[in-house]
Amino acid sequence: MKNKETSKEKPVVNRIWQYPKKNIFTLLIVIFVGSMLFSPDAKSFVLRQLMATGIFNASIDKKEDDATSQINAHFEFMDEKGNIQNTSTLRGKVVFINFWASWCPPCRAEFPSIQKFHEKYEGNDDLVFLTINLDDEPQAGKLYLEKEKFTIPFLIPNGNIPNEYFSGSLPTTVVLDKTGKIRMHHAGMADYSKDSFYEEINQLLKD
Structure with missing residues (x-):
């Protein structure tokens, strides 16, 4: 049975x-x-695979392009040691500005490319990296960089940011030429580790 x-x-x-x-x-x-x-990490992983297809490549406007504009507004930013600087003092240099937050999956997705970009040009005094963290608690952003072993500068705004630079979308990236003109203003993620982007940066450095 x-x-x-x-x-x-x-x-x-x-x-x-x-x-x-x-x-x-x-x-x-x-x-x-x-x-x-x-999971922000899962989202950023998927977005990073999309970036690998090449559809999110960054591109800088040509000098004669009507899209370029002169920035007359400036903002202050502060480093980890509490030193405060103003973007107005950066004329004569190419300036790469990235607004990001640790909770933002597209920011996380593009960060490895920004890290590679930073490593490639870290010794060039004519190129300035302003990676501006916009976490409500800056410590969260700092811990994220430490966890991922990113060496890009950890900076926070010291006051309001003009709309010419940032209007609320994360991530947002702005590239200024040596005269202070906007040569790229991109809302959303992009790949900044491509040779085509480096060539455009090199041209800005020569101008």
Whole structure:
């Protein structure tokens, strides 16, 4: 009798295991959507794969392009030691400004490319990196950089930021030429580690 009862129970067990097998795709979708909703790292990983396709490559406007404009507004920023500086003092240099926050998945997605860009030009005194953190708690941004071992400058604004630079979208990146003109204003993520972008930066440094 026990053998018969056992044989009758097996189909029930099989049916239990057949459910995840038949619905494995659905389960994977649920897991994927859940991770995308709750994990900034998962979101940034997916966005980084999209960046690898080349559809988010950065591009600097040509000098004669009507899109270029002179910045007459400036803002102050502060480094980790409390030193305060104003963007008005950076004329004569190419300035790369990136506004970011640690909770922002697109910011996280583009950061490895910014890190590579920074490493390539770190010794060039004519190029300034202003990576401006906009976390409500700056410590969160600092911990994120330390965790990822990024060496880009950790800077925070010291007062209001003019709309010419930043109007609320994260990430936002601005590139100024040596005369203070905006040569790129990009809201959204981009890849800053491509040779094509480096060539445009090199041209700005020569001008």
